[in-house]
Amino acid sequence: MQPDEFRRIGHEVIDWIADYRERVGDLPVRSQVEPGWVRSQLAPIPEQGEGFAGLLADLDRVVVPGTTHWQHPGFYAYFPSNASLPSVLGDLLSSGLGVQGMLWSTSPACTEVEQHLMDELVGAMGLPERFTGGGVIQDTASSAALVAMLAALHRGSDKWRQSGVDGDETVYVSSQTHSSIERAARLAGLGEESVRSIGVSPATLSMDVQALTDQIQSDVDSGRRPILVCATIGTTGTGAVDPVREIAEVCARHGIWLHVDAAWAGPAALCPEQRHLFDGLEHADSFCANAHKWMLTAFDLSLFWTAHPDVLVDALTILPEYLRNSATESGAVVDYRDWQIPLGRRFRALKLWSMLRWYGLEGVRAHLRGHVELAGLLESWVEADERWELVVPRSLSLVTLAHVDGDDATRAAMDAVNAEGSAFLTHTVVNGRFAIRVAIGAEATREHHVRAMWDALRSA
């Protein structure tokens, strides 16, 4: 494809996306197709090139019906995955430049724009100063958790790089921590038995610090080696917030790496009125917040900071001959390949940069505050309805509710709303009780959407 063809077809693609975004709210949120339908509609890869029109036609005919629409204003499932249009254009520029930023020298701008933004966000989010210079973009919070764990293992043992894990390492999560932490322990060779699941307060679902303290002491007494604690600010199930400051004190006593996972709630740190949720973060060893969830940035872009980039790099680096270069050897540059699982890397900072410049920090804050406000409205409506109740307190823009008649009624209402197509809700289980999660956060969601979803739930 020559640049002039790209110019013409590219305009069509842009228009296709604009049209899609204009009409996405009229589509059923969840795809209605049966397993195998999409495949049944697809042609073999052609031997001869066929132009672009067929692909665009198949998008309309097959892909759109086969898609669950994460950008739909009625998407309240999981957590939002904002793919704001300026971030889409930033990502397009990244693909168009086609650079691969594994080393500083393979594209200095790819590295330095990222360093600049990650340092700027330390200030904008009120993060601890010790994270300055320690920021890097990861693909997802799962990968961020894994690299944090590897850094913790390396800090915990001089011989981890050479000899691997010992089998006496232990890792601490709460019963509400995201499954990616337990999975990271498995991938790192620790086994699931190394993971201690600490109980939570039944009222808030936040980690029980006394139970954590006791478990760590018990492990130390029996010769185990505590490596990492993961505290969460905004759990996936209900948005619970672990007491980071108290957890940090326990970690400090035992020299344990404290990773703070704020994959969803992290962007709220841009709003001074929410900073209290991040109390104690200055004692964390690493911190993760996903720009690709609630922060208007097209998937995938996870913001990760560590106070110990030297440890992280030392854990992950390897330098074969074919990657040697004078810039690296000068020590004057950062090579981000040593900060992540893959070797190669996209210029992801471009989609973050374009989003931040388009909206400005005030625009992003308005986006976050708007959803918190809508969730507050929903919360007030639930409280005013005697047939429904909040299962746990609202957390930012996440409302977790259930019908007073019990699990069957709650599930039936959720299923009815999901079947109707104008909203998509998912569930969790809280203290054994089935509950609906309403995660407000799509860019296009307005009060009338939330009102309609609530009316549908009540009448179901």
Place this chain on the structure above:
Amino acid sequence: MQPDEFRRIGHEVIDWIADYRERVGDLPVRSQVEPGWVRSQLAPIPEQGEGFAGLLADLDRVVVPGTTHWQHPGFYAYFPSNASLPSVLGDLLSSGLGVQGMLWSTSPACTEVEQHLMDELVGAMGLPERFTGGGVIQDTASSAALVAMLAALHRGSDKWRQSGVDGDETVYVSSQTHSSIERAARLAGLGEESVRSIGVSPATLSMDVQALTDQIQSDVDSGRRPILVCATIGTTGTGAVDPVREIAEVCARHGIWLHVDAAWAGPAALCPEQRHLFDGLEHADSFCANAHKWMLTAFDLSLFWTAHPDVLVDALTILPEYLRNSATESGAVVDYRDWQIPLGRRFRALKLWSMLRWYGLEGVRAHLRGHVELAGLLESWVEADERWELVVPRSLSLVTLAHVDGDDATRAAMDAVNAEGSAFLTHTVVNGRFAIRVAIGAEATREHHVRAMWDALRSA
């Protein structure tokens, strides 16, 4: 940004990329900037949104001078990273749709288009039938190697998931294998001591199977547990090809997982005349080829197949309550989150699909064959010049050469060409000798570019 604004600005962005691609050949391939220059040019994140013009201006003013141009026709460094324009548009569509395909149900099309293409490529590349149904897109070959290793560990021990690694596992590579395999062993908790680096034939740099056989036997005799052998088809240094069939026989005797890394050379399997390089692949347990290197697909998109998807999924799966859904529980669908390190995933198949439909299989073959032919020309020119010689035989489109006067002369010539700006070459070390790698593979590279680079090398 509203759809109508996106339409207008999107057209400008498309035009910017078209202009960039039209002029990229006139820019110096390598960025000429000093460490820190890019950062020094960047403004703070604005408080108020500022539109898109400033970003585009900064691309011209800061990013382009700060970029090493991987799409430049004079890019012969590392391996190519083809970001063909139809794949750029496919990736744009992925961002525009903004779906997150962690589960089948979160976007059936994201999963099923990928399944379709991966199965189709089994046929198109002449891959073993046992890979059908076992294909998945990974971000990079490094991640592919890591998931292969985790699957191998799980297959090798019933208790790996629960108890982690034992410390007696061993992994086998050659001295020429990509560093990502040793790194994967470190990340998986095995430690570098678990990795046996097997010697190679000095003439071809392919793995010495007798040495491999002896090392495995010696390890087994001393109570170690061989887990994985990585064979490479097209090593990073020189494009060497390991004898997969013979290595597979050794693996079969000991029940060892055979991972075949063809990150760069893999797409050549689309050409029947190159299939001999893949002899024995039907005995491999997993196989990796990067579409984002030499196969016209914008980074990142690594093609990975395993003959044992059940083992892979069992190694990586974890199912918390908030991800439960009826489609998953029916068993009728694939949830690709269980096939990879991250949880979330982009609709990467779109950029592969758009590329394959635009060029057709014949177009991709023509791309590959054109580079092999250019490398053959360069090979003939080197052979005809008594001051230069091939250090190892040409491998596909990779030519590894050195000046007969020794390392200083070779390095000086490379540095002179790189400083001049119209070509970018990197190096390797072969049997202790400094050698220039000429990896031909940019989409725009033509004979006159290779000729000019060769003339520049000779006159340097």
